[in-house]
Amino acid sequence: MPFTAAAFGRKLSTLRKDFGQEIGSVASSTGISADRLGALEDGRIEPSGDEVLILADHYRKDFQYLLADGAEDPDEGVELLFRERGDVLPQADRVAIAEFAFLCRSEAMLERELRLEPRRSAFEFRPRGEYRKGHGRDCAAALRKHLNLNDREGVRDVFATIRDMGIRVFRRRLENSNISGLFMNHPEAGRCILVNLAEGMARQRFSAAHELGHAILDADGAPVTLSMVGGWNSAELAEVRANAFASHFLMAPGLLSAIPRDHLTNAAEVSAWAGRLRVSVPALLSAFHDARMISAEQRSWLREVAQRPSEPPDPELEGALTPPQLARKQALLERGLSSRYVGLAFEAFNAGRISLGLLTELLLSTPAETAEIAALFGRSLQRD
Template sequence: MSIDLRVISERLKKSRGTLGYSFSEASSACGITVERLLELENGISKPTGDEILILASLYNCEFLQLIDRNLPGPSDLTDILFRRHGESFSQNDRRAIQQFILLCQRESELEQALGVRKSKPMVKWSGGFYKKHGADAAQIVRKHLNYSDNSVGRDIYSDFRAIGVHIFRRKLSNDEVSGVYINDPVAGHCVLVNYNEDVYRQRFSVSHEVAHSIFDSAEDVMVTYEMASSRYSRKDLVEIRANSFASNYLMPPQMLRSISPWNTDSVQYWAQKFRVSTAALAKALKDEGIVTSAQADLLKKVRIPKSEKIDPEAPDNLTDLQRHRRLELLETGLSDYYVSLCCNAYERQLISTHRLAELLDASLQELIEIGKLFGRTIKHGI
């Protein structure tokens, strides 16, 4: 491959700026002097292989994305995202989102190597009835995944991964951001859910973002905020459609209408069965005309104790220590699904121990610990 210094300099410059690194901060983080970073960004001299690997690690991308003009730049979409919504994301959040995109790209690569098949249903819509678009799409996706009218999914993340959406959960410092949707040219549909949200709210958020992957992929990047506008602009209607999809997917109306009575006791029981907040369930009941506005206001005041809420990626069959460690991994963006893909590729000798450590951003000792946590054996040699 011929090296084009202009491509490298432009991508290094954009990556550093987009992720909010000053020259001194980047130098301190990666060990390359400020003077040398300036040389590389100005295209004065050719970077060494080690320098490219170091900077790719710093900027959360694969090294080829910094040097291959035939690949999209590592921060092309994040640059668009932050120009549109820059005030919403701290420097740490920007870097977390860039890492999220890298994880999606790596997950896509692992799925292809392992021959993992995805099957996305065909959803068509027309006209301006946005809420109906969402409701119809939810029914289509549920049918595609073989759910009956009176059944609900326990692992919402597995559902949507099965139809080709890359899903990661990670803590963002901005609590007002519920989720981010990115249509990445390498990985495709990518959804990030703010792990700071209540665990049941996260289920609604991921369903909402999946709706964007169905209806709004032409937008490339979208950010969903917890507090929606009360005005009905087109953008609001897009968000209403995504909410309609999420509500109908998680709480199928046919099932809601088959349940009686609805009161403060039953709403808590069924919110736990649906694994949604009582506020979301109360709204769904009101929207279907099953309860009045006054009844809905009463029902949404009921609370499910946090200790009773179930996270499918941190199941009850784990010990307290294992569950705590799984939750720590989730907070940093490593899903059970992604870790399992990495381990499967390693066990089938598709990747080396060194690459496994790179994919999981872990030391050898941490690899062994992660392996034990997931019932896998990691060899000691690199």
């Protein structure tokens, strides 16, 4: 495909505006002067090779997309989200979501380089009728059966369950605490889920299950679906359905029916059961209410008096870790890196499928940090 400075400039200008950034901040981040960036955006000059790579890295794009006039942007759905929901997406969250899309594309690339068979679940669900809450409930029951979960068995690691279904899931701290997560149906990476790491683990588990509901039931809808805490109402049926799915997937009717009746209105017991099921007290009370086990008045009262239980363990941080190792793994999670993704990146490097420079880029790190990450995961920076 041909290259023209005008098309390159239009792409740069659009990306900068979509990211909510001023030329001065881009100049500060890239080391390219504001005057030169302005000339590049106006199409008055051509970029150097280094500038193309620097700007591609800044916007988390493949440099070939910037260079080829007619190239399609695989992350177009993300930029569309930025334009449509800019009111709730601060600049930091746009960067985080762009890096999430980059990680999804990179994970798909690593799987191709390693010649891994795509992980695809045989599970499909076709809803019947128009009752969306019923869709969510029935889909959750069907999935639990597909996963061989009995009616009284909880979901221990919802993130691993989602990955085993061939759906990508990453976690990243978002500045807007009202965003619980998002689902993206990416043209290259497939179905992808982002969960807000700023939430407690019980809420993260529910958010992941909610986005899984979107991934199963709404994959043919908008390319990116943003989920807000309390940001939707009963008229938004896709959200109602995803919430019903999450509730029934994590708290199946058999689990709820096993709870003694006298525990349902005992604040201490409600808190204890929420801890056992690894869900929040509000989520458990909503499940009780939807199952007609308690009244609306009882739910409201219990939300006020039941104590929040200890958060469930983070599956990414379990195991024998020293305090420095724990701090490093937590820092990687803050960067959005899952243990599976890091493992794939080192496996590809050790097999000679990617360079050390690309490994560092994929880990969103510096060369020194890459060496630290290798030591943390017991990996070698030497080729096999």
